[in-house]
Amino acid sequence: MRLLDIDNYESYLGDTEVVGSSAPDIEDMPETIALLPIRNAVAFPGTIMPLAIGRKGSKTLLKDLKEDELVGLITQKNPEIDEPGPDDIYQVGTVASVLKVIQMPTDTLTVAVQAHMRFRIVEITQHEPYMRARISAMPVKLKTTKKFKALVVTVKQQAARVLELSPNVPEEANIILENIANPDTLVDFVAGTINAKVSDKQQFLEEVDVQKRLQKVSLELAKQLEVLELSQKIQGDVRSSIDKSQREYFLQEQLKAIQTELGQTDMKTEELNQLKEKINSSGMPAKVRKEAMRELERLSKIPQISPEYSVARSYIDWICELPWSNSTQDSLDIPRAEKILEADHYGLKKVKKRILEFLAVRKLNPEGKSPILCFAGPPGVGKTSLGKSIARAMGRKFVRISLGGIRDEADIRGHRRTYIGSMPGRILQELRKCDSSNPVFMLDELDKIGQDFRGDPASALLEVLDPEQNNTFTDHYIDQPFDLSKVLFIGTANYIEDIPDPLYDRMEVINITGYTANEKLKIAKKYLVPRQLKENGLKKSQITFKDDALMLIINSYTRESGVRSLERQIAAVCRSLATNIARGTKRRATITKAAVKKILGLEKFTLELANRIGVPGVVAGLAWTPTGGDLLFVEALGTPGKGDLSLTGQLGEIMKESAQAAFTLVKSIAPSYSIDEAAFKEFDYHIHVPAGAVPKDGPSAGITMFTALFSLVMGVKVRPDFAMTGEISLQGTVLPIGGLKEKVLAAKQAGIKTVILPRRNKNDMADVSDEIKKGMEFIYIKRAEEVIKHVLDE
Numbered sequence: 001m002r003l004l005d006i007d008n009y010e011s012y013l014g015d016t017e018v019v020g021s022s023a024p025d026i027e028d029m030p031e032t033i034a035l036l037p038i039r040n041a042v043a044f045p046g047t048i049m050p051l052a053i054g055r056k057g058s059k060t061l062l063k064d065l066k067e068d069e070l071v072g073l074i075t076q077k078n079p080e081i082d083e084p085g086p087d088d089i090y091q092v093g094t095v096a097s098v099l100k101v102i103q104m105p106t107d108t109l110t111v112a113v114q115a116h117m118r119f120r121i122v123e124i125t126q127h128e129p130y131m132r133a134r135i136s137a138m139p140v141k142l143k144t145t146k147k148f149k150a151l152v153v154t155v156k157q158q159a160a161r162v163l164e165l166s167p168n169v170p171e172e173a174n175i176i177l178e179n180i181a182n183p184d185t186l187v188d189f190v191a192g193t194i195n196a197k198v199s200d201k202q203q204f205l206e207e208v209d210v211q212k213r214l215q216k217v218s219l220e221l222a223k224q225l226e227v228l229e230l231s232q233k234i235q236g237d238v239r240s241s242i243d244k245s246q247r248e249y250f251l252q253e254q255l256k257a258i259q260t261e262l263g264q265t266d267m268k269t270e271e272l273n274q275l276k277e278k279i280n281s282s283g284m285p286a287k288v289r290k291e292a293m294r295e296l297e298r299l300s301k302i303p304q305i306s307p308e309y310s311v312a313r314s315y316i317d318w319i320c321e322l323p324w325s326n327s328t329q330d331s332l333d334i335p336r337a338e339k340i341l342e343a344d345h346y347g348l349k350k351v352k353k354r355i356l357e358f359l360a361v362r363k364l365n366p367e368g369k370s371p372i373l374c375f376a377g378p379p380g381v382g383k384t385s386l387g388k389s390i391a392r393a394m395g396r397k398f399v400r401i402s403l404g405g406i407r408d409e410a411d412i413r414g415h416r417r418t419y420i421g422s423m424p425g426r427i428l429q430e431l432r433k434c435d436s437s438n439p440v441f442m443l444d445e446l447d448k449i450g451q452d453f454r455g456d457p458a459s460a461l462l463e464v465l466d467p468e469q470n471n472t473f474t475d476h477y478i479d480q481p482f483d484l485s486k487v488l489f490i491g492t493a494n495y496i497e498d499i500p501d502p503l504y505d506r507m508e509v510i511n512i513t514g515y516t517a518n519e520k521l522k523i524a525k526k527y528l529v530p531r532q533l534k535e536n537g538l539k540k541s542q543i544t545f546k547d548d549a550l551m552l553i554i555n556s557y558t559r560e561s562g563v564r565s566l567e568r569q570i571a572a573v574c575r576s577l578a579t580n581i582a583r584g585t586k587r588r589a590t591i592t593k594a595a596v597k598k599i600l601g602l603e604k605f606t607l608e609l610a611n612r613i614g615v616p617g618v619v620a621g622l623a624w625t626p627t628g629g630d631l632l633f634v635e636a637l638g639t640p641g642k643g644d645l646s647l648t649g650q651l652g653e654i655m656k657e658s659a660q661a662a663f664t665l666v667k668s669i670a671p672s673y674s675i676d677e678a679a680f681k682e683f684d685y686h687i688h689v690p691a692g693a694v695p696k697d698g699p700s701a702g703i704t705m706f707t708a709l710f711s712l713v714m715g716v717k718v719r720p721d722f723a724m725t726g727e728i729s730l731q732g733t734v735l736p737i738g739g740l741k742e743k744v745l746a747a748k749q750a751g752i753k754t755v756i757l758p759r760r761n762k763n764d765m766a767d768v769s770d771e772i773k774k775g776m777e778f779i780y781i782k783r784a785e786e787v788i789k790h791v792l793d794e
């Protein structure tokens with residue numbers, strides 16, 4: 001909006017002479033008038049405006065102008081035309097008095113004119129040197145209706161708002177607007193000052209009906225307001241975004257100042273530089289590096305004291321410390337590997353052979369997908385230490401995690417970074433610890449993995465073990481793929497039945513059975529004793545273990561398939577000697593049976609056989625447990641009653657059913673052995689299987705229970721050095737059983753000389769080592785009755 005700045009205009013006039021100023025009435029309207037064409041402006045009645053006069057004709061006009069003579073201000077249709085003719089000007093103009101004429105140095109004149117009232121050209125009466133015209137007055141039509149009044153108010157308000165929104169408008173403009181009472185003057189003032197097109201303004205001028213003029217101007221004002229308000233909103237938005245960034249900048253600067261005050265800026269910069277260095281030297285793939293750099297950039301913007309800082313920082317630390325490209329060189333020298341396996345472990349021929357095959361295949365086809373081995377067997381038989389030996393043989397690092405009790409998938413795969421205190425899963429934690437991307441990685445206790453609402457750790461492990469997927473294993477915390485394909489995973493389990501099926505399918509299970517007493521003796525002499533001597537700071541020259549002393553420890557102080565508690569007992573003996581030596585004893589100590597009894601105290605396990613089996617109705621059976629084979633006694637007893645059978649000892653359903661079958665079988669064959677029928681009518685029978693607190697199940701004690709009942713009703717003892725295992729059918733057929741090796745071994749360790757086995761297990765005996773079989777007799781039976789002639793002590 002362009003406003004005529006009246007004050008400035010006055011001062012601009014300064015002390016120059018004002019030529020004419022009196023406002024004429026409509027009656028004073030001359031008949032003819034000299035026309036002064038103006039460009040780009042429309043003069044509204046009541047306004048004062050300066051005009052620059054350069055055209056020759058106009059100059060002559062001003063020169064010819066008499067005092068108090070009025071001029072006709074008329075707008076040119078086209079501002080470009082220098083010498084406009086009658087067709088180049090509008091027909092309606094404003095009569096004006098010339099207030100002042102100033103000669104400018106550039107040969108132009110500046111005149112101040114005051115416009116008074118509208119006129120219409122009737123006829124051009126002169127063309128040269130300037131136009132003169134006969135004119136007629138244009139009286140204003142004004143009728144004050146309600147609508148009219150409303151329009152006046154609207155235009156006032158609109159104009160005030162336009163003034164408010166327009167930049168660089170002097171405050172006085174509003175005051176003038178407020179003080180104009182006459183609607184005709186008001187609308188002319190507004191029309192003259194708004195920023196509209198010249199042709200529109202001319203239309204406002206030509207409109208003599210004030211109400212219509214008000215409408216036109218109001219419409220124009222509405223358009224302008226819309227534009228102004230929009231532009232104000234845009235400006236407001238821009239300003240607020242600038243304000244925000246300025247505020248942030250300001251706060252950042254303040255923070256910097258505070259940190260400098262606290263001496264932290266330097267520390268932080270140094271820390272960030274160190275991290276950058278770390279990222280660059282970590283050998284991580286480009287994609288991961290980009291992510292790390294992004295995180296570093298973020299870190300640089302977080303204040304050190306913020307908790308977010310330490311979260312972002314420890315993420316970068318983690319990501320840098322993973323062994324992205326650190327790996328060890330494989331040494332696949334088979335004879336050397338064989339030597340190492342031999343040196344670390346006694347026996348285990350089959351296992352060692354399989355490991356060597358495995359290494360040989362890797363040597364010949366390093367890129368091939370080798371199977372994942374899983375060592376299964378009772379505790380303490382060397383599963384973990386075999387893993388260590390494999391790592392040593394291959395020149396790789398060794399790590400292990402125990403999966404026992406793991407229930408949460410996040411233990412394997414980590415927690416998302418959004419959780420406070422989140423960490424990567426165990427797999428990546430261990431890799432970082434060993435700082436190698438290709439260690440031998442032992443997953444212990446695969447059979448003890450749990451599962452609950454927090455996800456299934458087994459399915460996370462599947463991804464770890466699957467060669468198709470594990471090259472892009474993505475831990476939730478690290479959130480970037482890590483290549484696990486070079487890691488050599490080995491699993492261990494005590495009880496293969498409990499390994500989750502999908503995991504079991506992906507692995508090659510290698511069974512490791514328990515050791516015989518002789519094997520244990522050899523392991524003790526060659527490995528356990530030397531290791532414990534060393535651990536306890538003793539020299540070989542200071543102590544000798546006698547074989548029978550070690551044998552005593554094996555048989556009477558331990559009952560296990562492996563050698564872990566044997567090693568513990570040996571350690572106890574060594575510790576006690578170390579105390580003596582530390583006290584000053586110089587003598588070389590020889591550990592005899594008596595010394596063992598003195599140091600380790602009372603024997604913990606005796607061969608209970610003779611004690612237990614001495615009455616009719618008690619028989620030794622053989623059982624298989626996840627920790628190896630075991631001797632299982634079955635006791636039967638008769639009391640006066642009606643021929644019922646009761647069972648105790650935490651027997652499972654299957655075992656109970658086989659007891660029933662055994663009972664029925666005994667009853668059915670009783671007549672052929674001249675057993676009195678009254679035995680089943682006047683007596684109740686009770687079968688108990690100690691230890692009563694341990695749950696037992698399975699069908700393999702069928703023959704044992706049959707024998708126990710039969711020996712009871714016959715009143716004949718069972719020979720003490722006999723043990724047996726086998727399922728029986730109701731017809732008396734003896735069916736094969738599982739866990740043969742473990743059971744035979746348990747029998748041997750318990751001092752059993754003769755074992756009765758199902759005929760159909762005879763072929764499986766080839767798997768049992770000769771050493772175990774040595775000194776034992778095996779009787780294979782097809783039918784239950786056969787057992788009678790072998791075991792009853794008559």
Ligand SMILES: Nc1ncnc2c1ncn2[C@@H]1O[C@H](COP(=O)(O)OP(=O)(O)OP(=O)(O)O)[C@@H](O)[C@H]1O
Binds near residue numbers: 348
């Ligand atoms: N054949 C062997 N020769 C030499 N030492 C052995 C042999 N078997 C086991 N050991 C020793 O017995 C100890 C226990 O073995 P290890 O820890 O490997 O048992 P494990 O089978 O992994 O048991 P768990 O199932 O409880 O993990 C180790 O110190 C190991 O060196």
